Amino acid sequence: MNDAETMIEVVDLHKHFKDLHVLRGISTTVKQSEVVAVMGPSGSGKSTFLRCLNRLEEPSSGHIYIEGVDILAPYIDINRVRTEIGMVFQSFNLFPHLTAIENIKLAPMSVRKLSDKEAVDRGMALLEKVDLAEKADTYPEQLSGGQQQRVAIARALAMQPQIMFFDEPTSALDPEMIGEVLDVMRNMAKEGMTMMVVSHEMGFIKEAADRILFLVDGEVVEDGTPDHIFNRTTHERTLEFLSKII
């Protein structure tokens, strides 16, 4: 993967919330099939950074290129861009009035204009993949947290995105359910999905991530392989943070 295509390019990204300067000039690139973990202490702007990349938050300044397209350009149809980026949230955000399969087929049918049969076929295949085929007609409230998150992943994958964002996907889960979600994510990484993951799951990051972006106070203080960050870093803030979470 030497000459892999650049999927995401971020140049000098700033974000202000009124007086709060949350992101202070972040620049980075993510290549195809790369798995990038975003780590950092709470309040460092990890989630905001991720949410800026599909414009759930509006960046204050800077440039974001997704597959070479400047998504902050005024003429851009952000909804088209978002179909290429799947997003998984900390609080799952499944639609409570729809069953698992309805959750999954909603966007393919309304946005991609797939027929009901095509969408259901695709949805069932994805549910199979996350090992929840038998829960297709179940409403979210009857699913466990881990199951809900796996449905949410399947829902995002149903749009066949090029990139997947995970915003603390396991933080709201009971410990015994974290594994099942990480397994799904691990498989996706193996299959070559380009992923950005805000997470503190050390085991998962060590195994699956190609790179770690370490954010402190809205700035990237370190950018390196898991091996580098976890074993050889000399950066003070990184060491301090790692000592707290291990």
Add this chain to the structure above:
Amino acid sequence: MADPASNKNGTARLADLKAKAGYVPVIRRNGFVYAFLSLLVLYAIFLLPAKGSPETLDLGRIILFCLLLLVWAILIFTDELKPEKMKTVIVFTIFIIAAWLYYRYSTARWGEMGFLFFNLEMIQKAWPTLVEGFWTTLLLAVCAAIMSTIIGLLLAIFRSFENRVLNFFIIAYVDFFRAMPIIVLMMLIYYALPFMGIRLSAIVSGILALGLNSSAYVSEIFRAGFLSVKKGQIEAANALGLNPIQTMRYVILPQAFRVVIPPLVGNYVASAKDTALASSISIIELLKAGLSQKSLLANPSPLIFVTALYLIMFVPLTRFSGYLEKRMKASQRQVRL
């Protein structure tokens, strides 16, 4: 724990407690309560002042008797040792005594009640007018409901744009129509506006006043419905690439709708009851029809019939809206229609 020593100790303590508490005193025994009840009944039948309008002095005796009855009933109802059956007997007895006292001392012409209140012949004569009134009431209620839903939903949608100037006007609208008594609004539209050259028929004025009033409440209901949809839902929809209209249609409206139905039905029922106010601007709706026929026939039977009709219409409806509300509270998933 199966420790015999502590067990013995426990029983001993219970016996001790019983000894200290002693027996239930005579006045709290069931037999005594029933005896006292019989005495009260006998007292009510034979010793209270004679039939007719009682003198001031007699009135004191009656009030004293009622107070006695009340205090005694409260004592029994707060006593957990009394059997449920006894409490039931007491409830019925008190109702019968109250009815008996009312029958005994009111100066009403009970004998003529059939002729005065339930006179089928009079109702028959009034029938065509009453039917017409009923349709007018229905027309008022339905038109006001449609009008208030359209205006209310639009206001709520505009409100969700969170434009300051727009919001100021919407809030002013809602405040104005919630503060304004419907009957005042009706009179304003029907009696004041013609001076300005705006002449609306009575029925249009009535619908307008009811609909405007109700729309203020409906908009607040829809707004609460929209606010009940969590932010994460909209974000999830956006992240999937749904545009604002698709998000509204597939994610927000279905969820808001479930929350909104119970209070909305309640609001329609309340608004439908308010149609009776339209009688004040010479609309011959159900109440006015009953009233005019009462005057014409010099017999209140039509009015009694109208009252019964209101009950027949609205008891099931209020029950229904209460049921919807209960069902929504019971289920986290909210009402599934």
